[in-house]
Amino acid sequence: MNDRFEVIFEYNGQPFSIEVEGNQQIEGAWHRALAHFEIRPQDAENLGLFKDGNQIDRNQSFKDAGIQPGERLRIQPIVQRTGGSRV
Amino acid sequence: MCKALLISHRLLDAVLAEAKRCGSNFRECVTYLTASLEAPRVVDGYLHPQHHASSVMTEVSAEELGNVWDDLLATRRTIVCQVHTHPGAAFHSDTDDRYPVVHSVGFLSLVIPDFGYRGVRDVHLAVYLGEGRWEAATPRENYLVISDD
Numbered sequence: 001m002n003d004r005f006e007v008i009f010e011y012n013g014q015p016f017s018i019e020v021e022g023n024q025q026i027e028g029a030w031h032r033a034l035a036h037f038e039i040r041p042q043d044a045e046n047l048g049l050f051k052d053g054n055q056i057d058r059n060q061s062f063k064d065a066g067i068q069p070g071e072r073l074r075i076q077p078i079v080q081r082t083g084g085s086r087v
Numbered sequence: 088m089c090k091a092l093l094i095s096h097r098l099l100d101a102v103l104a105e106a107k108r109c110g111s112n113f114r115e116c117v118t119y120l121t122a123s124l125e126a127p128r129v130v131d132g133y134l135h136p137q138h139h140a141s142s143v144m145t146e147v148s149a150e151e152l153g154n155v156w157d158d159l160l161a162t163r164r165t166i167v168c169q170v171h172t173h174p175g176a177a178f179h180s181d182t183d184d185r186y187p188v189v190h191s192v193g194f195l196s197l198v199i200p201d202f203g204y205r206g207v208r209d210v211h212l213a214v215y216l217g218e219g220r221w222e223a224a225t226p227r228e229n230y231l232v233i234s235d236d
Contacts, residue, residue: 012166012189013124013159040217043190053153076156077190080136080147082117083182084173 005069007062009033011076022063030058033075050074091232092167092195094120094130099207099233102133106172106203114140115202117147117171119155119188121164130167134158142174144182152188168195168231172202177211179221192217195230207233 003022007029008015016036018029030049034041048055051073056065067073106116119134136155139146147155159165169188173180177200187196194215199207212224212231224230 010156010160012191013156013162013164015160038191038193038217040190040192042218046186047190048149050149050153053150055149074153074156076149076152077186077188078149079186080117080152080169080188081144081182081186082115082169082171083144083180084115084175085143085180 003063007067008070008072009036010072010074011037011039015072020062023061025061026056026058026065026067029062030075037075039075046077046079047075048078050076090128091228091230092120092122092128092130093232093234095234095236097236098130098132102170103199103203103206105133105135106170106199109135110140110172110202112202112204113142115143115145115172115174116140117145117169119166120168120170120197121159122167124163124165127165127167131164133170134166145171147188155188168197170197170199172199174202176200177209179211179213183213184219184221187215189215190217191215195224196221197231 006017006019008017020029109116120130121132136147137151166189177198196213198211200209212227213221214224
């Protein structure tokens with residue numbers, strides 16, 4: 001049975017489709033999406049992957065996360081901050 | 088081909104007016120300049136997210152950032168520059184470095200001094216290099232052009 005399907009990563013208003021396998025770890029596709037959006041892996045510390053408003057664990061497979069073909073996953077900051085004082 | 092971001096004076100004035108109104112001369116304020124996916128170098132508007140703020144900080148929650156992402160997807164727009172005010176001088180602080188709204192290399196961040204009450208004089212524009220590193224975007228006209236409407 002073919003377990004391959006497409007998911008759509010969204011970041012800053014832009015979609016990026018990736019073909020994945022159900023048993024594949026999300027983390028691998030996450031890194032491909034980061035590269036597409038010109039985000040360095042070191043910058044992922046303040047980013048999360050969200051599905052329906054909830055952050056999901058990337059250290060699991062698409063299948064275990066219940067992600068369906070065509071599902072949209074969001075890469076977004078966990079928080080955005082500014083600060084005007086010198087540290 | 089010009090790769091600088093283009094914003095009209097009128098739109099930038101509107102952003103400053105919003106920041107001054109929001110900050111009331113004692114709180115920082117943050118807004119996001121947007122462009123359409125079809126013309127990503129031309130600023131077409133701005134988003135003003137709900138944020139916590141004090142005289143020395145702003146913070147936008149994950150929930151509100153989700154609302155911002157909703158808006159962008161619904162309108163086929165993208166954030167091209169973050170704008171925020173400082174109480175005094177304009178510079179990119181450690182907090183500004185670490186927690187931008189967009190982490191893509193080349194993203195711009197405009198810092199406005201004195202809660203916006205000095206207009207666009209003495210602003211600081213920074214460009215993201217990745218891995219938490221920013222540098223001053225100079226000369227500014229190579230990165231941001233303010234047009235006469």
